[in-house]
Amino acid sequence: MIMELKVAEKSGAEILVQTLLDLGVDTVFGYPGGAVLPIYDALYDHPKIKHILVRHEQAATHAAEGYARSTGKPGVVLVTSGPGATNAVTGITDALMDSIPMVVITGQVATNLIGSDAFQEADTVGITRHCTKHNYLVKQPSDLAGVLTEAFHIATQGRPGPVVVDIPKNVQVAEAEFRSHNGKINPRYQPQIDGDFKAINEAAEMIMQAKAPILYTGGGIINSGPKASETLCQLAELLGAPVTSTLMGLGAFSASSEQWLGMLGMHGTFEANMAMNRADLVVCLGARFDDRITGRIDAFSPNSKKIHVDIDRSSVNKTIRVDLPVIGDVGRVMEQLLAVLKGRKFNAPDYEEWWARIKGWRATNCLAYPESKTEIMPQEAIRKLWEATHERDPIITTEVGQHQMWAAQHFDFEKPNKWLTSGGLGTMGYGLPAAIGAQLGDPDALVIDIAGEASIQMNIQELGTASQYRLPVKIFILNNEYMGMVRQWQELTYESRYSNSYSDSLPDFIKLAESYGWTGILIEDPSDLEAGIKKMIETDGPVLVDCRVAKLANCFPMIPSGAAHTDMLLTPEDVKGTMDDNAKALV
Amino acid sequence: MHIKEEKVERHVLAVLVDNEAGILARIAGMFTARGYNIESLTVADISADHAISRITIATNGPPHVIEQIIAQLDRLVPVHSVRDLTEAGPHVQRELALVKVSGKGENRIEAMRLADVYRARVVDATTESFVFEITGAPDKIQTFVGLMREVGLVEVGRTGVVAIGRGPDAA
Numbered sequence: 219m220i221m222e223l224k225v226a227e228k229s230g231a232e233i234l235v236q237t238l239l240d241l242g243v244d245t246v247f248g249y250p251g252g253a254v255l256p257i258y259d260a261l262y263d264h265p266k267i268k269h270i271l272v273r274h275e276q277a278a279t280h281a282a283e284g285y286a287r288s289t290g291k292p293g294v295v296l297v298t299s300g301p302g303a304t305n306a307v308t309g310i311t312d313a314l315m316d317s318i319p320m321v322v323i324t325g326q327v328a329t330n331l332i333g334s335d336a337f338q339e340a341d342t343v344g345i346t347r348h349c350t351k352h353n354y355l356v357k358q359p360s361d362l363a364g365v366l367t368e369a370f371h372i373a374t375q376g377r378p379g380p381v382v383v384d385i386p387k388n389v390q391v392a393e394a395e396f397r398s399h400n401g402k403i404n405p406r407y408q409p410q411i412d413g414d415f416k417a418i419n420e421a422a423e424m425i426m427q428a429k430a431p432i433l434y435t436g437g438g439i440i441n442s443g444p445k446a447s448e449t450l451c452q453l454a455e456l457l458g459a460p461v462t463s464t465l466m467g468l469g470a471f472s473a474s475s476e477q478w479l480g481m482l483g484m485h486g487t488f489e490a491n492m493a494m495n496r497a498d499l500v501v502c503l504g505a506r507f508d509d510r511i512t513g514r515i516d517a518f519s520p521n522s523k524k525i526h527v528d529i530d531r532s533s534v535n536k537t538i539r540v541d542l543p544v545i546g547d548v549g550r551v552m553e554q555l556l557a558v559l560k561g562r563k564f565n566a567p568d569y570e571e572w573w574a575r576i577k578g579w580r581a582t583n584c585l586a587y588p589e590s591k592t593e594i595m596p597q598e599a600i601r602k603l604w605e606a607t608h609e610r611d612p613i614i615t616t617e618v619g620q621h622q623m624w625a626a627q628h629f630d631f632e633k634p635n636k637w638l639t640s641g642g643l644g645t646m647g648y649g650l651p652a653a654i655g656a657q658l659g660d661p662d663a664l665v666i667d668i669a670g671e672a673s674i675q676m677n678i679q680e681l682g683t684a685s686q687y688r689l690p691v692k693i694f695i696l697n698n699e700y701m702g703m704v705r706q707w708q709e710l711t712y713e714s715r716y717s718n719s720y721s722d723s724l725p726d727f728i729k730l731a732e733s734y735g736w737t738g739i740l741i742e743d744p745s746d747l748e749a750g751i752k753k754m755i756e757t758d759g760p761v762l763v764d765c766r767v768a769k770l771a772n773c774f775p776m777i778p779s780g781a782a783h784t785d786m787l788l789t790p791e792d793v794k795g796t797m798d799d800n801a802k803a804l805v
Numbered sequence: 806m807h808i809k810e811e812k813v814e815r816h817v818l819a820v821l822v823d824n825e826a827g828i829l830a831r832i833a834g835m836f837t838a839r840g841y842n843i844e845s846l847t848v849a850d851i852s853a854d855h856a857i858s859r860i861t862i863a864t865n866g867p868p869h870v871i872e873q874i875i876a877q878l879d880r881l882v883p884v885h886s887v888r889d890l891t892e893a894g895p896h897v898q899r900e901l902a903l904v905k906v907s908g909k910g911e912n913r914i915e916a917m918r919l920a921d922v923y924r925a926r927v928v929d930a931t932t933e934s935f936v937f938e939i940t941g942a943p944d945k946i947q948t949f950v951g952l953m954r955e956v957g958l959v960e961v962g963r964t965g966v967v968a969i970g971r972g973p974d975a976a
Contacts, residue, residue: 348838532873
């Protein structure tokens with residue numbers, strides 16, 4: 219006699235928690251509320267999932283991003299309906315722009331109340347349709363395990379991104395048979411991993427003919443995993459060509475290499491931008507020709523052939539026409555390219571003339587900054603921070619603004635997954651929660667949020683989260699009492715009419731930190747800088763440093779909006795102070 | 806400062822999608838979010854098990870924008886395939902319209918005559934009105950509706966264009 223195998227029924231909330239466990243989730247960033255109470259009750263019985271209670275849902279999303287970016291695992295967020303979901307939207311959009319794998323579970327009012335303007339109801343699926351890679355409204359508990367499994371697959375495969383799963387409260391309470399979906403991958407989303415063999419051969423051909431090639435790398439290499447960074451090093455070594463990177467790609471290639479030109483683009487180095495402009499072959503690896511990179515489109519690298527390796531076909535020819543697109547995982551494609559080049563016994567020329575020109579551009583020493591005995595120069599503060607910490611492979615997060623660009627310029631990264639910043643969306647308030655997420659992912663790491671006094675206030679409430687979970691996060695505020703990047707643009711574009719860019723009524727950051735149980739350190743004098751940084755590193759537990767820096771320092775070099783790579787402003791003396799309307803209209 | 810406009814071309818796209826809730830909003834929303842145009846959009850379930858819908862989109866834009874539209878559609882998870890019928894070559898485009906005209910005397914006779922010439926069928930008639938059903942390529946419908954305006958057009962409903970490639974193969 220054949221027995222019918224009975225599968226036990228579980229509530230939607232229990233199915234959700236069990237599926238998260240099956241998928242290997244051990245950390246969830248969230249905030250409870252009415253529409254997720256059944257899920258929180260289920261979590262109560264599952265200590266294997268560590269729930270991190272943030273102080274604001276936006277911070278939950280950034281913490282999940284920091285966790286994801288530093289560990290390579292997807293970040294998981296759990297928030298309630300209505301305001302819980304809408305507060306998460308900024309971080310979800312940030313993850314979409316920077317291709318961060320993230321699954322956001324939102325509570326929703328019961329299915330019979332949807333559309334009735336119920337308490338804490340928002341059309342979460344509608345609101346997040348444009349800021350997610352994909353999203354779901356789950357209407358039956360029996361669908362939950364399958365949907366969640368697909369959500370994690372979509373978030374992590376191909377070009378990573380955020381996926382929202384909206385779960386009405388009655389679906390969390392109702393029961394259904396539960397079968398684990400572990401390992402069952404939905405066939406409808408299968409991105410191309412291997413590059414087309416013909417295209418790889420053509421790329422090899424183009425590389426073999428180049429006289430002035432450059433590798434332009436991006437965040438895709440970080441997303442592809444640490445192995446892709448190793449492959450990049452091998453490829454660069456074989457080619458002997460210069461390497462530059464976007465903001466998101468920093469760390470994929472060692473900054474101490476002779477072949478490293480520094481970051482390119484708006485606040486990139488003179489040598490990187492000039493080399494892009496004069497190259498005869500640009501090999502774009504996991505980057506997307508963002509407007510911060512290209513400057514004026516019609517003047518971008520005008521004489522080069524362009525190869526574009528990207529896992530997302532829609533990135534190809536979006537802003538810059540390329541000669542050869544190669545669709546695939548950038549790590550895999552680089553491996554294929556290496557194999558073909560080695561197979562053809564490619565012996566790179568020494569590009570003597572090319573390197574001689576690069577040497578000339580390097581001689582401008584574009585990252586030099588004026589020295590001061592009376593004020594702390596912000597660039598100097600970053601250099602000193604690097605000197606004091608780099609041997610410990612710190613994880614650096616940032617907020618958004620001048621301090622972010624100075625960190626990108628003056629903090630040299632040697633390894634991937636150590637640099638967490640909001641690139642595409644440019645979200646002030648990203649750094650502190652991202653640092654919290656990164657610290658949870660690697661409890662022993664030295665995690666430092668390089669911040670500005672304006673940005674840090676956008677998620678300052680997260681000081682409490684770090685205290686609660688005993689996370690020894692460090693915050694290093696470059697305090698110039700201005701929204702510095704706004705002020706810099708007003709100086710460059712609007713004749714120094716500083717409309718609303720002064721940070722008035724600042725808190726006493728030291729007292730504020732202390733009230734949350736942090737250690738606060740004030741650094742005011744250049745002579746105290748090194749000792750202050752040392753004290754920050756040596757102090758156990760979370761530390762906030764309020765480092766008072768030169769108030770009117772600007773971030774150079776800079777390509778003004780609407781200008782070409784060759785029109786960089788190198789020093790304050792290059793600034794005209796006015797701009798025409800066409801330039802003003804650009805962001 | 807003035808904002809420049811680029812020259813556009815019209816393309817008809819056939820998009821196969823999972824027949825699931827919100828799919829139309831996802832497609833239409835992508836067009837508005839990225840500033841693309843929709844001339845017409847039709848959607849209907851086409852598979853025996855009701856799992857797949859075919860969406861026909863008539864759009865316009867400069868060639869690089871059309872290329873982006875196709876790539877952006879293709880990366881949506883529920884989208885199975887996107888086919889640019891205009892680019893693929895010869896294809897048939899059809900649209901159906903219901904056209905109501907009212908009037909008496911010479912106008913009524915003229916409406917009937919024109920309907921005959923354009924092979925429109927009468928699907929409803931009263932002593933002072935007709936409802937014509939007409940199918941054809943969009944410009945034929947356009948012309949017919951234009952003529953009806955002169956002889957008492959009351960209202961018109963159009964389905965939007967559906968299209969399919971010529972020859973034995975599926976798109």
